[in-house]
Amino acid sequence: MLQKVRIVGSGLIGTSIGLGLVQRGISVQMVDSDSSAQALARDLVGGVEVTSPELVILALPTSKLPLVIEGEVQLNPHSTFMDVGSVKNEVLLQVQTFSGLSTRFLPTHPMAGREIGGAASARADLFQGRSWILTPDQECSDESKSLVLELIHHLGATPIELPADAHDAAVARISHLPQVAASLVAKQLSGTPAEWMELAGQGLRDTTRIAGSDENLWKEIIYSNRAEISELLINLQNDLTAMINSLDDPSKIAELIAAGRDGKALIPGKHGGKAREYSYLPIVIDDKPGQLAAIFNECAAMEVNVEDLSIEHSPGQLSALITLSLSAQDAEKLSNHLTSIGWNVHPVRK
């Protein structure tokens, strides 16, 4: 049973784990080679000393594992170890260089993070409802695995077991490739006149949102998973070449755009299910406090469940367009109701 945990690394992930565990009554010692980071983490999480922890969490960049792993293994000869890095094959390889460590080391990857890092951004609920991937070696003991599962349970995450190879290939596709693409598209904006940028719409904003990420975090991730990423980038480059060579041929352009639509359709919808078809209900409101509350009061009164919402303010306008995502049935019910009491609703005609 998990009672004492040592967390090596006081960044966003390590400190968030510490905060979550302390809320569940577990003793946590925060450790960091940077004494000011360690002091901040201890202020946030609490300052206890822990001896003979059941679990040691290495919450630092994978490139720094070699600096601490030997000392930590000697210091904690009976503990289970886990890491939390974004790439898993190289961690398994590092672990295999230590005799006997494979039975009690479990590489893991919590699918959670924020665009801002550091202990100061940590949140006890960072992992709530997120997936947490485990990529255990065959030699990993059941005891070690159950300790890690207990940790994941405490933090409200959902454990998913995958081979390390599959993990690295999966995150290359669903996370690392989009990051590189978003960054490189955003890079093309350099030097664009401000008056052109004023015309930017939601498409550009969405496509480049993650380009705001931290380059120091991402250089590590991309470097560590370069084998998988390289292949994907080369495929993307080939398709880009195909597009460039097809610019004189509308039917070939259409084929490439259609292939993208087919790829996008593979992304599951919310609640982990298949992509759901929502109905969208656009409503024009005054851009002032109270309007959203009034609408959501009507939603509650009608017992409709809002799946998502976007708000679009227009340059130089005092009105805003909000678009609710609802089931088709809820959309119709709400649309009729809001219209009947005078709201400016614009249901999509079928």
Add this chain to the structure above:
Amino acid sequence: MLQKVRIVGSGLIGTSIGLGLVQRGISVQMVDSDSSAQALARDLVGGVEVTSPELVILALPTSKLPLVIEGEVQLNPHSTFMDVGSVKNEVLLQVQTFSGLSTRFLPTHPMAGREIGGAASARADLFQGRSWILTPDQECSDESKSLVLELIHHLGATPIELPADAHDAAVARISHLPQVAASLVAKQLSGTPAEWMELAGQGLRDTTRIAGSDENLWKEIIYSNRAEISELLINLQNDLTAMINSLDDPSKIAELIAAGRDGKALIPGKHGGKAREYSYLPIVIDDKPGQLAAIFNECAAMEVNVEDLSIEHSPGQLSALITLSLSAQDAEKLSNHLTSIGWNVHPVRK
């Protein structure tokens, strides 16, 4: 003064213009070479016949302009003409082949659209608060220009005048490049196992959202603006090559990611201003009706203005994380208030 308008083309844009104008008391005749599209548009907009219209709007793909323009010019020898296509240089070139037409033809581009097309998706408010770009030739008469400005005013849009060259270069960067990139990134998802896709997060969803667009619309746009787009795609390809060649060098990877962050920072925030720094206030709620209403009631009571909102449901969980975007001051005020009455608020520590 605008009293009679003839709209040639009964798709999303043409029919939306028709709906908007009829609401303002203007007589509109909808025309389409496809008789069923024309019938639907007339059902929606109204079925009047118009003679000697002050304004003829060519609301069809630019590639179809040559099919109708000569007949329309002969039929309406005194009318002002405008089109609504996404690319403007080629329209100017077409117009210049008709002697005398340049004085009464104004190429325009409303910055509005939807991922779904057709008259059935039309909305009278489609242009409300949007930018509407005009790219008049030097020869365009003041009278023609004022008729088009009157139309834009009726539809609630904001006119912006740009040279046609600048327009085409601007939309290539802020709209066409992101579309191609999103489509090609989404194309790479083809063949990905469903269990990997289940791990997809918001980053992938945002980066590929517009990949769901219609290939027949986009093949026209990309083809028409191929000169501008080609240059941008080649630049992107060079940067992609640089990334592929830098995968063994973390510092070069970091440089490319940082350049993307700098590019993204050029995108203005809402209300057409410079990118504003919002504070984000995450709140964990039960995923059921009434929760959002309760929160927005508190927002209204505290007089805070919600700039944006995202809702994140987690696979297999019955809670949801909503994140409000607010001014720093409003975020602090609301956070303190919600916490004091028992909400599960997770303010970002500074």
